[in-house]
Amino acid sequence: MRYGVLGAGKRVRAILLLEFCRACGGSWELAMPFACAIEMVHAYSLIHDDLPCMDNDPLRRGKPSCWKAFGETTALLAGDGLLTKAFETASGSTAPPDRALAALQILAQSAGDTGMLGGQVIDLEYENRPMPEELLVRMYGQKTGALLRAAVKIGCVLAGADENKIFFADQYAQKIGLAFQIVDDILDVTGDEQALGKPIGSDQESGKTTFVTLYSLEEAQKQVEALTDEARRLLDKFAWEDEFLCTLTDRLAVRKN
Amino acid sequence: MRYGVLGAGKRVRAILLLEFCRACGGSWELAMPFACAIEMVHAYSLIHDDLPCMDNDPLRRGKPSCWKAFGETTALLAGDGLLTKAFETASGSTAPPDRALAALQILAQSAGDTGMLGGQVIDLEYENRPMPEELLVRMYGQKTGALLRAAVKIGCVLAGADENKIFFADQYAQKIGLAFQIVDDILDVTGDEQALGKPIGSDQESGKTTFVTLYSLEEAQKQVEALTDEARRLLDKFAWEDEFLCTLTDRLAVRKN
Numbered sequence: 001m002r003y004g005v006l007g008a009g010k011r012v013r014a015i016l017l018l019e020f021c022r023a024c025g026g027s028w029e030l031a032m033p034f035a036c037a038i039e040m041v042h043a044y045s046l047i048h049d050d051l052p053c054m055d056n057d058p059l060r061r062g063k064p065s066c067w068k069a070f071g072e073t074t075a076l077l078a079g080d081g082l083l084t085k086a087f088e089t090a091s092g093s094t095a096p097p098d099r100a101l102a103a104l105q106i107l108a109q110s111a112g113d114t115g116m117l118g119g120q121v122i123d124l125e126y127e128n129r130p131m132p133e134e135l136l137v138r139m140y141g142q143k144t145g146a147l148l149r150a151a152v153k154i155g156c157v158l159a160g161a162d163e164n165k166i167f168f169a170d171q172y173a174q175k176i177g178l179a180f181q182i183v184d185d186i187l188d189v190t191g192d193e194q195a196l197g198k199p200i201g202s203d204q205e206s207g208k209t210t211f212v213t214l215y216s217l218e219e220a221q222k223q224v225e226a227l228t229d230e231a232r233r234l235l236d237k238f239a240w241e242d243e244f245l246c247t248l249t250d251r252l253a254v255r256k257n
Numbered sequence: 258m259r260y261g262v263l264g265a266g267k268r269v270r271a272i273l274l275l276e277f278c279r280a281c282g283g284s285w286e287l288a289m290p291f292a293c294a295i296e297m298v299h300a301y302s303l304i305h306d307d308l309p310c311m312d313n314d315p316l317r318r319g320k321p322s323c324w325k326a327f328g329e330t331t332a333l334l335a336g337d338g339l340l341t342k343a344f345e346t347a348s349g350s351t352a353p354p355d356r357a358l359a360a361l362q363i364l365a366q367s368a369g370d371t372g373m374l375g376g377q378v379i380d381l382e383y384e385n386r387p388m389p390e391e392l393l394v395r396m397y398g399q400k401t402g403a404l405l406r407a408a409v410k411i412g413c414v415l416a417g418a419d420e421n422k423i424f425f426a427d428q429y430a431q432k433i434g435l436a437f438q439i440v441d442d443i444l445d446v447t448g449d450e451q452a453l454g455k456p457i458g459s460d461q462e463s464g465k466t467t468f469v470t471l472y473s474l475e476e477a478q479k480q481v482e483a484l485t486d487e488a489r490r491l492l493d494k495f496a497w498e499d500e501f502l503c504t505l506t507d508r509l510a511v512r513k514n
Contacts, residue, residue, distance in 0.1 A: 001370065048337060053329040072310040076333070077377060080305060080340065081370045087344045088365035097354035104361065108345035113258065113338045120334060 001078045001085065003069060005043035008061040008197065012180075012252070013038045017151040019245050020169050023238040026159025033093045034103055034154050040086035041111050042147060047079040049120070062197030083111075095158045103154040110150030119143030131209035137178070144184075145177030168237040175231035179224045179253060185210035186220055187256070195256045228253040258335045258342065260326060262300035265318040265454065269437075269509070270295045274408040276502050277426050280495040283416025290350045291360055291411050297343035298368050299404060304336040306377070319454030340368075352415045360411040367407030376400030388466035394435070401441075402434030425494040432488035436481045436510060442467035443477055444513070452513045485510040 014035035021031035028035075050057040050065035051072060058068045067075035090107060093100040109115055119142025122135065131139070152169040161169075187196060188203045189212050203210050211220040231249050271292035278288035285292075307314040307322035308329060315325045324332035347364060350357040366372055376399030379392065388396070409426040418426075444453060445460045446469050460467050468477040488506050 044337075048333060051333065053333060073381060076305060076308065076310060077374055080301075080336075081374050083337065083340055084365055084369035084374065088362060088369055091358055091362035091365055093358075097358045101348055101350075101354045101357055101361075104358075105345060105348035108341055108348055112341035112345055117334055117338050117341065124330060 001081045004047045004066050004078055005040055005082055007063060009039075009043075010255075010257075011039060013042055013147055013151040015248065016148065016173070017155040019248075020152045020155030020238075021159045022155075023245070024156050024159035024161035024165055026155070030093075030095050031155055031158050033089050034107070034158065037086040037090035037107060038147065038151055038154070040082045040089065041107065041116075044079040044082035044086070045111075045116060045120075045147075047075055047082070051075060054124075057198070059198050062194075093158075096160075099158055099160060103157045106150050106153050106157065110146040115142055115146035115150075119146065126209065128207050133214055136209055136211075136214070140178060140181040141174070144181045145174060148177040148180070149173040165238070168234050172231050172234040175227045175234065176249060176252060179227040179231070182211045182220050182224050182227075183253065183255060185212045186217060186224070188212075189217065192256065197257060224253050258338045261304045261323050261335055262297055262339055264320060266296075266300075267512075267514075268296060270299055270404055270408040272505065273405065273430070274412040276505075277409040277412030277495075278416045279412075280502070281413050281416035281418035281422055283412070287350075287352050288412055288415045290346050291364070291415065294343040294347035294364060295404065295408055295411070297339045297346065298364065298373075301336040301339035301343070302368075302373060302377075302404075304332055304339070308332060311381075314455070316455050319451075350415075353417075356415055356417060360414045363407050363410050363414065367403040372399055372403035372407075376403065383466065385464050390471055393466055393468075393471070397435060397438040398431070401438045402431060405434040405437070406430040422495070425491050429488050429491040432484045432491065433506060433509060436484040436488070439468045439477050439481050439484075440510065440512060442469045443474060443481070445469075446474065449513065454514060481510050 017035045017038055018028040018031050022028050046060060047066045049055050050060055051067050057065050059065060063069070065075075066078055070078070086107070087104065090104050091100070093103070095103070111117065113121075119139050122131075122139040123143060126135070126139075149170055152173040153166055156166045156169050185203065188200055188210070191200045193200055203213075211223065215223075228249060232246060235246055235249065274292045274295055275285040275288050279285050303317060304323045306312050307317055308324050314322050316322060320326070322332075323335055327335070343364070344361065347357070347361050350360070352360070368374065370378075376396050379388075379396040380400060383392070383396075406427055409430045410423055413423045413426050442460065445457055445467070448457045450457055460470075468480065472480075485506060489503060492503055492506065
């Protein structure tokens with residue numbers, strides 16, 4: 001469990017959760033159990049994704065993936081353990097119980113069959129055949145977007161933000177979520193294996209539909225820039241103490257790993 | 258997910274949760290989301306336990322196990338989905354938020370590395386070598402006992418019961434939990450495959466330590482009876498409307514599946 005969650009990683013979901021809580025007037029200490037929980041959910045999903053019966057990936061973040069390092073059985077249980085620990089940690093929140101309960105429901109919904117797991121299922125169903133663009137956007141929205149959206153919404157909810165704020169935060173997360181996934185598609189073609197910590201070209205090899213196969217590299221890059229601009233503008237709806245989140249939003253668009 | 262959770266099964270955990278909520282003056286409607294949640298957690302654990310990298314079991318409750326019916330990948334995700342759905346369902350509880358949050362934490366703790374999953378890990382570590390009795394009791398306490406204890410405690414907590422009631426409920430669950438597991442050990446030797454819905458003799462085949470290998474069939478049966486008596490007496494601490502739970506306690510000791 002530690003190997004899967006405490007290694008390298010950008011901690012984007014945790015950072016977004018803490019920052020949006022702060023932007024809505026909450027304290028980040030209040031949001032910390034949920035920030036940890038969302039990283040555990042993310043880590044569990046990577047451990048199970050890498051398993052032989054899933055993507056059969058031997059490498060993750062530049063190290064042997066969990067099953068490669070500890071065996072399949074231990075990796076299965078470590079993933080199960082992290083998903084469970086996420087809810088154990090979040091339910092220990094000291095936020096007002098009604099807010100904590102609402103936040104827990106957002107977390108569970110985003111990770112489940114109508115969120116991340118549902119996206120995973122679509123992904124597997126179309127592994128070796130072309131996926132229509134509409135479904136690709138939906139799949140990305142569930143597989144990557146759902147947890148990012150949960151992160152910002154949970155931050156807002158824990159701070160007691162109004163519906164308006166939650167709406168704009170959600171819009172923001174949808175933009176950067178799609179941009180994030182398109183950047184992944186681009187990096188799988190143009191990326192540096194050393195910086196990425198995983199082999200490139202795997203999408204093409206497995207015949208996956210991506211934004212790069214649907215459009216061109218240039219067109220995909222333009223979409224990332226447009227989405228990032230829109231996301232940046234949505235940040236104006238919040239009163240920020242500093243420029244941290246604007247900088248983060250820009251940096252995600254030009255990331256190399 | 259439906260195949261794994263809606264098939265045959267005794268629903269012991271759900272029934273205990275609902276009954277203890279009622280015994281502490283709560284309404285069973287209030288406890289229903291948690292009763293569903295705990296059955297989902299139980300069902301997920303069975304799906305993952307049966308996987309090829311775990312027990313490699315082709316049969317469950319008289320039907321092909323989930324991976325045998327739908328393939329390994331789908332079974333993995335169905336288990337993940339049920340675990341997630343459990344917390345989604347429980348967090349939708351209409352109980353007072355502070356009680357719901359406390360109940361959620363009990364559920365997560367009982368299922369995680371200090372509970373059910375931890376027991377699973379001990380079990381796997383000793384798969385082909387003898388286990389000392391002390392560790393066997395601890396392993397049973399975690400693998401089967403933790404979720405049964407969670408069931409009764411959650412029922413009490415949702416009803417707003419005092420610490421005393423929760424303590425006696427927990428004691429009760431510990432007794433029937435151990436008895437339940439010893440009966441499993443006995444049925445693996447004396448059971449009827451048709452009634453059980455799974456092959457017998459699997460413990461002996463895999464060289465597992467059980468209460469039957471540690472003692473004799475007769476001695477194990479005596480322990481079941483003693484534990485059941487103790488459990489029955491603990492029920493006197495609660496004011497029951499009817500004899501249902503007393504009958505259930507007795508029936509669990511003489512069950513054939």
